[in-house]
Amino acid sequence: MAEHSESDSKGESFMDTIVEKLHSDDSSSSSFESNSDKNPKSSVKTKIFRLFGRxxxxxxVFGGGKPADIFLWKNKKISAGVLVGATAIWILFELVEYHLLTLVCHILILLLATLFLWSxxxxxxxxxxxxxPEVQLPEEPILKAEATSRNGSAKPLA
Structure with a gap:
């Protein structure tokens, strides 16, 4: 029975030293002891109020601003929208086995149909x-690209 209590106390002290080393700033145990002796309340506060000693x-930690607000659910409507959108994309690609190229083509077709109906x-x-907007391409680079694809040289035919 005495052996069992000694092994428990050794195991607990071993776990305590591991926890102390994980929470210390320096890996040496002497620096941890000197830090805890100087201000024991500050180390206790960081352990209690900060997760993992942050x-x-x-x-x-999340970078502040809007991304942190979304991750921490500060703005619930935007966070819910991101969650619903990510779930819809996951359902579309994983469960329905929809492909990205097909999705892009369908979106472009809908855009063209909308523009046609609107006009x-x-x-x-x-x-x-x-x-x-009207797009005007210069003639010279197109002729060079055409000549390169036809002959394998960069000289235009004209």
Whole structure:
């Protein structure tokens, strides 16, 4: 019975030294003892009020600002929206086995159909048509790319 109590006390003291070393700033046990002797209340406060002995608040650990607010559920509507969106994407790709390329193509088709219907509906409702910027590509780089793909050289044919 005496052997059992000695092994328990040795096991507890061994665990205490491990916990002390994990919570100390320096790996040497002498520096931990000197720090705890100087100000024992500060080390107790950090162990009680800070998870894993952190010195910064959790909001600062997550980087502060909007991302930290989302992670910590400070703005519940945005956090819920992110959670619902991530769940919908997971369901779409994992459970339904939808592919990213198919999704991008369907979104582009819907965008083109919307623009087509909007531009045609403007004549009936007397509104201005959507402004689609005009794209002008310079002729020389296109000719060089065409010549390179045709001959394998960078000289234009013209």
């Amino acid at each position: 010195e910064k608040p959790l909001h600062k 045609n509906a403007t004549t009936f409702i007397k509104k201005s048509s959507p402004h689609i």
